[in-house]
Amino acid sequence: xxxxxxxxxxxxxxxxxxxxxxxxxILVDCGLDYEKDRNVQTNxxxxxxxxxxxxxxxxxxxxxxxxxxxxxxxxxxxxxxxCTPPNC
Numbered sequence: 384x385x386x387x388x389x390x391x392x393x394x395x396x397x398x399x400x401x402x403x404x405x406x407x408x409i410l411v412d413c414g415l416d417y418e419k420d421r422n423v424q425t426n427x428x429x430x431x432x433x434x435x436x437x438x439x440x441x442x443x444x445x446x447x448x449x450x451x452x453x454x455x456x457x458x459x460x461x462x463x464x465x466c467t468p469p470n471c
Contacts, residue, residue, distance in 0.1 A: 389430055394418050396447040401431060410439045415450025426451050427458070434459030441466035 384404050390397030390412075397416030402409040408431070416426055433455045441449055441464060452464065 390414055390416060391447070397426075397451075398442075398448045399451070401436075407437050408435055410436045410455075412442055412448040413439055413451045413455050414445075414447040417447070417450075427454055429455070429458065432459065434461070436460050436462060438462045439464045441470055444470040 384402070387401045387403075388399075389401060390399035391414065394416075396414060396418055398412040398414040400411040402411060417423070436455070439452065439455070439460070439462065441452075443449075444466070449470075
C-alpha cells in the first residue's frame with residue numbers, strides 16, 4: 384500500500400491523495416487548486432495519468448475537494464466516482 388499526497392499539503396485548496404493498493408489506484412478527492420499565487424492552468428497538470436485511476440472517492444463536494452473532476456474525466460478517467468448521496 385502506498386499513499387501519495389498531491390494536494391492540500393501546506394495549503395488549503397486542491398485536496399488530492401492517491402492510494403495505491405496492489406494494482407488498484409484510488410484517488411481520494413480531486414480538488415481545484417485556487418491558491419492566490421497559483422495559475423488556474425496548473426490544475427490541468429496531474430502528476431499521474433488520469434486514465435490509470437480506477438476509482439475516485441469523494442469525501443465531500445466542496446470545490447477544493449471536487450472541482451477538478453471535470454478535468455480528470457476530460458484527460459482520460461472513466462471509472463466510478465463514489466460519494467455519499469448528499470454530495471451527488
